[in-house]
Amino acid sequence: MTTTVKALMAECGVAFGTSGARGLVTAMTDRVCYGYTAGFLRFMAEQGEFAPGGAVALAGDLRPSTPRILAACARAVRDLGGVPVFCGYVPTPALALYAFGQGIPSLMVTGSHIPADRNGIKFYRSAGEVLKADEAGMSRQEIDLDGGRFDADGMLIAAEVLPPVTDVEEAYVSRYINHFGPGALTGKRIGVYQHSAVGRDVLARIVAELGAEIMLLGRSDVFVPVDTEAIRPEDVVLGREWAAEHHFDAIVSTDGDSDRPLIADETGKWLRGDVLGILCALRVGATSVATPVSSNTAVEACGQFAHVVRTRIGSPYVISAMVDELNAGSACVVGYEANGGFLLGSTIPGKLGTTTPLPTRDAVLPMLAVLTADATSVSAQLATLPQRITYSDRIIPFPPEASAQLFGQLTAGDDAAQIALQTSLFGSFAGAAQSVDLTDGVRAHFAGGGVIHLRGSGNAPELRCYTEGASEAEAVALNSAATxxxxxxMGL
Structure with a gap:
């Protein structure tokens, strides 16, 4: 049966968005994952980035469903005449670094930070992420889902065996050893919160090879949905307990596919990713910074960057803005997201040579940039920034239809009407709304100095609420009142 990727999306309910294809594991059958991969490769063929006999790199995270989905993707690669190169279970940026270096398409099977009952596939072109402009091209591709490959439940009838692992870890580790230099962390005592992150051992290895004394913490054989943008209360407690007991200089971790960083200071307090992004941008000497509208406003308030570009939420939007800045001649272009994922758009000097661009989320560079800085502590570096504190939380469950209803109300009318609606909803505790930004969701600035930003999730039934204030207590209180x-x- 011949169909299109767009028709397959409608049939299976597995959405395609800024993070690739994501959905419930029960919906991500072998047939669906095969179809998405086939559509991706047909689009790559149109773009001159894939041809029969060409290699396609694959890797995955540690979710129970990942090996099965990888096998279905590998079958699609073979059936379209390609050669699957299995890179193992490694961080997404390690896969990207290898594939970009080889000039070949790649895909990562991961659901990132979302629970294990869901999974996803991230697609990469030969030199960068699949961007929003590419989605239409992928969606219209015709794919053959017949041929006796699948049973009635959409699973492969004949098992697909993944090829032997091609090592991509060494190059990824060497990137950071060469950039920061051997011994850069000598004298530091670092906790490594491993949980179920796919890069848990790679991260520990990098930190240790840079000279730090490390202690491994919280390793789990069950998948743990660590979200660096909405840190779980239990992880807040763990960070403080570990710091008090072991006297670390810092604690480091990542999300599930290890492209988003999580770092705590010497007291065990986890840093916000958008603040970590500012510190890293300063350390690498950035002249232009691209970051989503939800990120902390200290990036502008610090006055250290020639140009700050605000985008919609999602790495494809950040990358597009970075490309524009590079084309405009900016000397050092970087991007980061509120989740902490850092994107390097320019070549920068390192201790042992130059470090090449990696225009996809990376967790290691920003954490090491802070850990190797001259300041005496992580908290001391934070103290140098304007004190604007961000906080985020979620309303779960919050189905897509509820999001549509809410945003329909909040965006009705002209600017004055929208400001009045925000004041009516939040004014009793935030003060009068002064401006409304609809770049992504609804973000309002209030007379009291606070910011409230509401956004529906593109891959889960939840509503995100971001708040910003002059102190942590103010940001948390604002978030609680806003939700x-x-x-x-909504009558919830």
Whole structure:
């Protein structure tokens, strides 16, 4: 049966967005994953980036469903005449670094930070991420899902065996050893929170090879959905307990596919990813910074960057803005997201040569940039920034239809009407709304100095609420009041 990727999306309910294809594991059958991969490769063929006999790199995270999905993707590669190169279970940026270096397409089977009952596939072109402009090209591809490959449940009838692992870890480790220099962390005592992150051993190895004394913490054989943008209360407690007991200089970790960093200071307090991004941008000497509209406003307030570009949320939007800055001649272009994922757009000097661009989320560079800085502590570096504190939380469950209803109300009318709606909903605790930004969701600035930003999730039934204030207590209180106001409005 011949169909299109767009028709397959509608049939299976597995959405395609800024992070690739994501959905419930039960919906991501072998047939669906095969179809998405086939559509991706047909689009790559149109773009001159794939041809019969060409290699396609694959890797995955540690979710129970990942090996099965990888096998279905590998079958699609073979059936389209390609050669699957299995890179093992490694961080997404390690896969990207290898594939970009080889000039070949790649895909990563991961659901990132979302729970294990869901999974996904991230697609990469031969030199960078699949961008929003590419989605239409992938969606219209015709794919053959017949041929007796699948049973009635959409699973492969004949098992697909993945090829032997091609090592990509060594190059990834060497990138950071060469950039920061051997011994860069000598004298540091670092905790490595491993949980179920695919890069848990690679991260520990890098930190140790840079000279730090390390202690491994919290390793789990069960998948743990660590979200660096909405840190779990239990992880807040763990960070503080570990710091008090072991007297670390810092604790480091990542999300599930290890492209988003998580670092705690010497007290065990986890840093916000958008603040970590500012510190890293300063350390590498960035002249232009691209970051989503949800990120902390200290990036502008610090006055250290020639140009700050605000984008919609999602790495494809950040990358597009970075490309524009590079084309405009900016000397050192970087990007980062509120989740901490850092994107390097320019070549920068390192201790043992130059470090090449890696225009996809990376967790290691920003954490090491902070750990190797001259300041006496992580908290001391934070103290140098304007004190604007961000906080985020979620309303779960919050189905897509509820998001559509909420944003329909909040965006009705002209600017004055939208400001009045924000004041009506949040004014009793935030003050009068002064401006509304609809770049991505609804973000309002208030007379009291606070910021409230609401956004529906593209891959889960939840509503994100980002808040910003002059102190952590203010940001947390604002978030709590804002989510309560939304629940009351929606009758939840």
């Amino acid at each position: 309560a106001a939304v629940k009351a409005l």
